[in-house]
Amino acid sequence: MGFDYCFACGKDNPHGLHMHFERDGDGVVCHFRTEAHHIGWPNVQHGGITCTLLDEASAYVPFLMGLVTVTAELNISFKKPIHVGEQLRVWAKPTKVSSRLLLVEAGVEGEDGEVKATSTAKMMVLSADKQKQLGMEGLET
Numbered sequence: 538m539g540f541d542y543c544f545a546c547g548k549d550n551p552h553g554l555h556m557h558f559e560r561d562g563d564g565v566v567c568h569f570r571t572e573a574h575h576i577g578w579p580n581v582q583h584g585g586i587t588c589t590l591l592d593e594a595s596a597y598v599p600f601l602m603g604l605v606t607v608t609a610e611l612n613i614s615f616k617k618p619i620h621v622g623e624q625l626r627v628w629a630k631p632t633k634v635s636s637r638l639l640l641v642e643a644g645v646e647g648e649d650g651e652v653k654a655t656s657t658a659k660m661m662v663l664s665a666d667k668q669k670q671l672g673m674e675g676l677e678t
């Protein structure tokens with residue numbers, strides 16, 4: 538299984554979130570609608586889904602720079618509940634880039650711009666050897 542089965546963005550994963558990113562300056566943006574099957578508490582989007590939105594956006598920043606990374610750390614603030622039917626804007630942008638580590642800020646906003654959640658992530662750049670060690674052989678960007 539390749540990129541197309543990514544839980545967050547893979548178009549062929551029937552259980553996935555089907556996120557689609559576009560470049561936005563040096564960052565990325567994605568629009569996402571919360572559905573009934575994304576809830577934890579009744580009518581409220583599960584926090585794990587919110588984490589996934591932020592994690593994936595954070596991973597797309599280096600990916601679109603041609604870098605293969607994994608998330609080493611992800612710190613999230615959940616600021617407002619997200620309800621079923623809400624249309625969200627998910628964004629991410631780099632705040633520090635080095636050859637081994639990227640710091641990425643990300644956020645989830647409602648249609649009216651209300652901040653729902655924010656995060657900071659450390660994305661570790663993987664060498665070809667490290668990709669092999671982690672069983673990620675065959676990734677090309």
Ligand SMILES: CCCCCCCCCCCCCCCC(=O)SCCNC(=O)CCNC(=O)[C@H](O)C(C)(C)COP(=O)(O)OP(=O)(O)OC[C@H]1O[C@@H](n2cnc3c(N)ncnc32)[C@H](O)[C@@H]1OP(=O)(O)O
Pocket residue numbers: 540543546592593596597600606607608609610659661671
């Ligand atoms: C074709 C078109 C389709 C498009 C299609 C696109 C597909 C686009 C798919 C995207 C998909 C993304 C998916 C979401 C992104 C995930 O969710 S990735 C999955 C979740 N993350 C993981 O599984 C990572 C698991 N952790 C690890 O593998 C390892 O801990 C790491 C992060 C690689 C570090 O490896 P390690 O062997 O522990 O590293 P180690 O040798 O100990 O340390 C190396 C250096 O890194 C530093 N370091 C290690 N951890 C940290 C840390 N947390 N903070 C700071 N420094 C650290 C160490 O201090 C060390 O520094 P030096 O001493 O060398 O100066």
